[in-house]
Amino acid sequence: MCEESDLKIYSIGHEIKAINHVMQRKMLASATDKGIDKVTVMHGWIIGYLFENKDKDVYQKDIESKFAISRSTVTNILKLMEKKGYIRRISVDSDARLKKLILTDKGAEINSVLTQTIADNETRFNSVLTDEERKTFIYLIRKLRNGLENG
Amino acid sequence: MCEESDLKIYSIGHEIKAINHVMQRKMLASATDKGIDKVTVMHGWIIGYLFENKDKDVYQKDIESKFAISRSTVTNILKLMEKKGYIRRISVDSDARLKKLILTDKGAEINSVLTQTIADNETRFNSVLTDEERKTFIYLIRKLRNGLENG
DNA sequence: TGCATATAGTTAGATATAAAACAGTTTTAT
């Protein structure tokens, strides 16, 4: 039970926060370089997702499941993104409950500027660990969560 | 580059959130059972830390480094905890910059009720994985972070 | 047809979180 191998939840949380933080810094640097809005990592991911799926219908609920955030968080984030002019949220006739998400020109511009940075981040994130290590890591974090949930 | 072994930061974040969530639920259940305030996981950790170190001087900056949260977040959390009556924050003569943290009786009572739940959480968290797996996990998450930071 | 249930999204309230700018206080170096 030595300090080194004792696992604290807040320590893991800290590593994750640090990882996010590095990504955020790189995105801010790119945005400043290119003279575009400084967007958060999550905004960047959502913009990228909408760009990739611009030929399909994407609704708020899809963001919820894709990024595993609560419904109300989705509302908040997307409202803010709309206010900043990156997306529009449009009611559709087929189902009045849904709001379809459309990337604006401004959103698309941000995507084109940040795509490389985000891709670099993802690539680096996936190249730091070997394939084997990455599989192990995913296995372990899921085991941890399941073990805790079913305990 | 198949979906299964592709590592997304938000996926990891999601696992961590889920883990925290399980702990939070268990703490709320305990608090309801015993008729005490419902405290957050972080409040529980801080209360436990102050109880363990009640013979030592603990300042706000110690919370900052112990739990790896920013200075302003520490201010917010501790102010809230003081408002709820779990702690007091006292200026000391030796150094006017410091605020010493004192666990109140109410804080100590919460500690005595939640200690078992928190310890159970920690124990389970540390028994889900074998020693070997735990070491591997810590190694991998640090490698991930360092690789990203120095890339 | 019509009611119960499920689904999509919003709002309110609470907490967490960080960066930046700030105000004192203490230490260090010259």
Next chain:
DNA sequence: ATAAAACTGTTTTATATCTAACTATATGCA
């Protein structure tokens, strides 16, 4: 001695996050 630098904590501003209660709509079944 004093000026610069470092340290500790606060405030402001902005964002993220959840739960619970809510509105509105759609679907399914009896």
